[in-house]
Amino acid sequence: MHELSIAMSIVDMIEEEAEQRDVKINAVHLELGLLSGVVADALLFSYEIACSGTRLEGSRLVIKEVTIEVFCPACNMPKQLDSMQWLYCPECGTSTPEVIHGKELVITALEVQDERRTAHARSS
Amino acid sequence: MSAEPRMLEVRKNVLKQNDVIARTLRERFREQGTFVVSLVSSPGAGKTAFLEKTLTLLHPHYHVAALVGDLATENDALRLARSHAPVKQITTGTLCHLEAAMVDRALSGWGIGELDFLFIENVGNLVCPSSYDLGENLRLVLLSVTEGEDKPLKYPTIFNSADIAVITKMDLAEAVEFDEEAMKANIQAVRPGMRHFTVSAKTGAGLKEYMRFLTTRSAELSPKVPG
Numbered sequence: 001m002h003e004l005s006i007a008m009s010i011v012d013m014i015e016e017e018a019e020q021r022d023v024k025i026n027a028v029h030l031e032l033g034l035l036s037g038v039v040a041d042a043l044l045f046s047y048e049i050a051c052s053g054t055r056l057e058g059s060r061l062v063i064k065e066v067t068i069e070v071f072c073p074a075c076n077m078p079k080q081l082d083s084m085q086w087l088y089c090p091e092c093g094t095s096t097p098e099v100i101h102g103k104e105l106v107i108t109a110l111e112v113q114d115e116r117r118t119a120h121a122r123s124s
Numbered sequence: 125m126s127a128e129p130r131m132l133e134v135r136k137n138v139l140k141q142n143d144v145i146a147r148t149l150r151e152r153f154r155e156q157g158t159f160v161v162s163l164v165s166s167p168g169a170g171k172t173a174f175l176e177k178t179l180t181l182l183h184p185h186y187h188v189a190a191l192v193g194d195l196a197t198e199n200d201a202l203r204l205a206r207s208h209a210p211v212k213q214i215t216t217g218t219l220c221h222l223e224a225a226m227v228d229r230a231l232s233g234w235g236i237g238e239l240d241f242l243f244i245e246n247v248g249n250l251v252c253p254s255s256y257d258l259g260e261n262l263r264l265v266l267l268s269v270t271e272g273e274d275k276p277l278k279y280p281t282i283f284n285s286a287d288i289a290v291i292t293k294m295d296l297a298e299a300v301e302f303d304e305e306a307m308k309a310n311i312q313a314v315r316p317g318m319r320h321f322t323v324s325a326k327t328g329a330g331l332k333e334y335m336r337f338l339t340t341r342s343a344e345l346s347p348k349v350p351g
Binding site for chain 1: 127128129130131132133134135136137138139219220221251252254277280281282284285312313314315317
């Protein structure tokens, strides 16, 4: 269960971002590959814990799962796989050890809101 | 002032901090001519016994050392010290895996000089270590004959992150009716082209072939005369 340390890394990174941009974070969008070794449900659960007491408290984690895409040298093109237990081209059966997508653990977007205190600071 | 929600496009790798440290470590190892091998497996697959044998065989000919990760106790470090190679324990507390920063911290201030081989034994766990690059040149995944031939299918992620599979406790193969062909097929299903070795740390079977592979691979990466 390393999802808690992953969640804490996300919170650390985004807190810094929120600080710099002076925004409130409503949601963090994450791409999660099926081969990343991270379980979506466990990460969602850990995210809530990791957020508590930080400026990300109350924010949502939105996970988009990324399926496995490999390169098939025989077909000479990328192929989508349904299973991580069988890394062979679904069309021609050639072995496809080269994984192009499916290992992602990447924050892609933030849903933010400008902090009201910015407006206050300007008016005072 | 508008307080309407809006979307900000960003692209941040969550493990970037670990990856940066791992890259620095790998670069440092390359400059020093140190070949770094990490070992992952489930608890009880025989990592420590296998590593003790490896260290014992390499120690007379090369400068070798080992870092060993566990949640608690110094037991493994004490066992490995019997090989007479320098060994340091990393106790992770409750953490289920090693991270590059822990390797970096463990190495700093450890006066072991220039090494030909450094071995890093990860915490016994087939899930979490797969996400963390430790700066190693070679990642071995160990699985014992008692664990079932379908282990690779159950933990495809760790097999996909590893370079070589080592099947351990071959001395028990007959007693547990181990089916090597089935295990081989399952390894190839999750990681086509992956090489595997079958060994017994107890009888020494298969170790020669593995040692030959290790020294050849290290020589390819860091051409150096044994010290």
